[in-house]
Amino acid sequence: xxxxxxxxxxxxxxxxxxxxxxxxxxxxxxxxxxxxxxxxxxxxxxxxxxxxxxxxxxxxxxxxxxxxxxxxxxxxxxxxxxxxxxxxxxxxxxxxxxxxxxxxxxxxxxxxxxxxxxxxxxxxxxxxxxxxxxxxxxxxxxxxxxxxxxxxxxxxxxxxxxxxxxxxxxxxxxxxxxxxxxxxxxxxxxxxxxxxxxxxxxxxxxxxxxxxxxxxxxxxxxxxxxxxxxxxxxxxxxxxxxxxxxxxxxxxxxxxxxxxxxxxxxxxxxxxxxxxxxxxxxxxxxxxxxxxxxxxxxxxxxxxxxxxxxxxxxxxxxxxxxxxxxxxxxxxxxxxxxxxxxxxxxxxxxxxxxxxxxxxxxxxxxxxxxxxxxxxxxxxxxxxxxxxxxxxxxxxxxxxxxxxxxxxxxxxxxxxxxxxxxxxxxxxxxxxxxxxxxxxxxxxxx
Amino acid sequence: xxxxxxxxxxxxxxxxxxxxxxxxxxxxxxxxxxxxxxxxxxxxxxxxxxxxxxxxxxxxxxxxxxxxxxxxxxxxxxxxxxxxxxxxxxxxxxxxxxxxxxxxxxxxxxxxxxxxxxxxxxxxxxxxxxxxxxxxxxxxxxxxxxxxxxxxxxxxxxxxxxxxxxxxxxxxxxxxxxxxxxxxxxxxxxxxxxxxxxxxxxxxxxxxxxxxxxxxxxxxxxxxxxx
Numbered sequence: 001x002x003x004x005x006x007x008x009x010x011x012x013x014x015x016x017x018x019x020x021x022x023x024x025x026x027x028x029x030x031x032x033x034x035x036x037x038x039x040x041x042x043x044x045x046x047x048x049x050x051x052x053x054x055x056x057x058x059x060x061x062x063x064x065x066x067x068x069x070x071x072x073x074x075x076x077x078x079x080x081x082x083x084x085x086x087x088x089x090x091x092x093x094x095x096x097x098x099x100x101x102x103x104x105x106x107x108x109x110x111x112x113x114x115x116x117x118x119x120x121x122x123x124x125x126x127x128x129x130x131x132x133x134x135x136x137x138x139x140x141x142x143x144x145x146x147x148x149x150x151x152x153x154x155x156x157x158x159x160x161x162x163x164x165x166x167x168x169x170x171x172x173x174x175x176x177x178x179x180x181x182x183x184x185x186x187x188x189x190x191x192x193x194x195x196x197x198x199x200x201x202x203x204x205x206x207x208x209x210x211x212x213x214x215x216x217x218x219x220x221x222x223x224x225x226x227x228x229x230x231x232x233x234x235x236x237x238x239x240x241x242x243x244x245x246x247x248x249x250x251x252x253x254x255x256x257x258x259x260x261x262x263x264x265x266x267x268x269x270x271x272x273x274x275x276x277x278x279x280x281x282x283x284x285x286x287x288x289x290x291x292x293x294x295x296x297x298x299x300x301x302x303x304x305x306x307x308x309x310x311x312x313x314x315x316x317x318x319x320x321x322x323x324x325x326x327x328x329x330x331x332x333x334x335x336x337x338x339x340x341x342x343x344x345x346x347x348x349x350x351x352x353x354x355x356x357x358x359x360x361x362x363x364x365x366x367x368x369x370x371x372x373x374x375x376x377x378x379x380x381x382x383x384x385x386x387x388x389x390x391x392x393x394x395x396x397x398x399x400x401x402x403x404x405x406x407x408x409x410x411x412x413x414x415x416x417x418x419x420x421x422x423x424x425x426x427x428x429x430x431x432x433x434x435x436x437x438x439x440x441x442x443x444x445x446x
Numbered sequence: 447x448x449x450x451x452x453x454x455x456x457x458x459x460x461x462x463x464x465x466x467x468x469x470x471x472x473x474x475x476x477x478x479x480x481x482x483x484x485x486x487x488x489x490x491x492x493x494x495x496x497x498x499x500x501x502x503x504x505x506x507x508x509x510x511x512x513x514x515x516x517x518x519x520x521x522x523x524x525x526x527x528x529x530x531x532x533x534x535x536x537x538x539x540x541x542x543x544x545x546x547x548x549x550x551x552x553x554x555x556x557x558x559x560x561x562x563x564x565x566x567x568x569x570x571x572x573x574x575x576x577x578x579x580x581x582x583x584x585x586x587x588x589x590x591x592x593x594x595x596x597x598x599x600x601x602x603x604x605x606x607x608x609x610x611x612x613x614x615x616x617x618x619x620x621x622x623x624x625x626x627x628x629x630x631x632x633x634x635x636x637x638x639x640x641x642x643x644x645x646x647x648x649x650x651x652x653x654x655x656x657x658x659x660x661x662x663x664x665x666x667x668x669x670x671x672x673x
Contacts, residue, residue: 228526228527229526231526231546231547231548232455232458232526232547232548234547234548235455235458235526235547235548235549236455236457236458236461237548238548238549238550238551239458239461239462239465239551240457240461242461242465242550242551242552242620243461243464243465243468243551245615245617246465246468246614252664252665255664255665256664256665259617259619259664259665259666262617262619262620263619266619266623269548285531303598303599303600304600304629307600307638307641307642307645308638310641310645311638311641336629339629
């Protein structure tokens, strides 16, 4: 999951949790607020009424001298005054029921006793609990909506801000880590950011890439120089052996030994030439300017390789039907790519085995697969088959120095051709080449 | 024919000389570019074998000088620096051929023969071998007047190469280097030469026994002819 997504998700979830908690607590809070508000109103009303009584006398209310009562038409509030025992004392606010005109109603009632002219009076001011609670619902709704809106706003703000602040990071990932193919020397391009962590990351990554690239470069230079330097001594030895071979006074027995030397020298030569070729490919010294049809290419390879097929009595089926032209390729290299793959298919086949070369469009991409009925590659060795000088157990019996597939890989990489290997031990292997659209053009419309 | 060998590796220069003298060429050797430059300016050569990687001289400059002072000479570039561009540049500057080190002396000789054939036209182009006629120009083989149609390109290459070095035993290594030299692969010791020779014999013997194509036991093959 991306960092930004994680941050946004965390923000959203934490805010939702807090808000939900708040909304759940809201009825209690509102009720408490309502209660204390109501109570303070009741007290104010009491004080006002007592003021009236002081100003105008108790008889202003108590016309009959015994009691007074008044309520609003819907009975949501009432006031009553009554004379009580001289010793009776009450000063409370609480919930109680009252029977008003046959209706029993819940009230919040303030009860207060006070004395006027030696008489003791009880004042009750009531407010129906229904009216107290009726604001709770709407309040809750409004609070919920406002909060929800605020959450959405803050999430949006978070999103925008985090995407802004994390942009350098995604730039670093996009330009420096993904698709940055080794080995390729790139110029350092600073990623603009004011966040020092990202600056640090950017510079560190660049330094690492640089180090790795330098190492690659050095390795390539070394291989190239070493193989070049070996060419001259090999050349001298080869000429010497050839000249000795020509001499008339050399016995046949000696000639056979010279021949063996020549063979070994050839082996050295092959290895050196192959290493040189790989380093030349990796240093991009080959041009990609040729145009060739797949049919031509495959037939050229077939012509070259038919003697080997014949030698081991292996049949080769060429199933290349579409007319596909490869452009911007190197003919020599592609020839060697296919040659080595088919040559391997011969070498690691069983006697009287079969090889199938299939060219076909798979969706938008042209592919060539080479399938053999050979010994196959065990799964645990598959990751290593493209390593230089790696000799697999089963290939030890073959004349090979372990550079066939590395050549294949470097040529494929040079042309950006994908290679997939499927293999089952004892049944055979399939090497599938997937050509980039740039080399083949688009797939024909069906 | 006069050959100038420009090669800073003395051992290699001597082997080249030894081989060419044995094959009736007259050789001169220069171990550095300055000496070579002088020799080129004074003498006329038929062949100039030029090592591009001289320590004291830019090889391609020497090639330019050679083409100017010795326009008739055929230049063959010999180099260990088998850079792809060098080859193109060398051939652009008028080199007649290009051999990457290490090369076989026989290969060098066959390239020189090809140039002689092309430039001077002194080599026979149709060679008779007991009733078979090998035409090096058309690359065909006929038995009297009947073409031996089934001979493949590779098989013809082998016959032509052996014919060029007739009466000389060619090892399998030398033959494979000639016909598979540019191929980069993973094999050593693989010998498909035998299979090719077997095929050639089979195809030829449909017309007449090709006894001139000899197997030299333990060593290789040769074409024996008095022509």
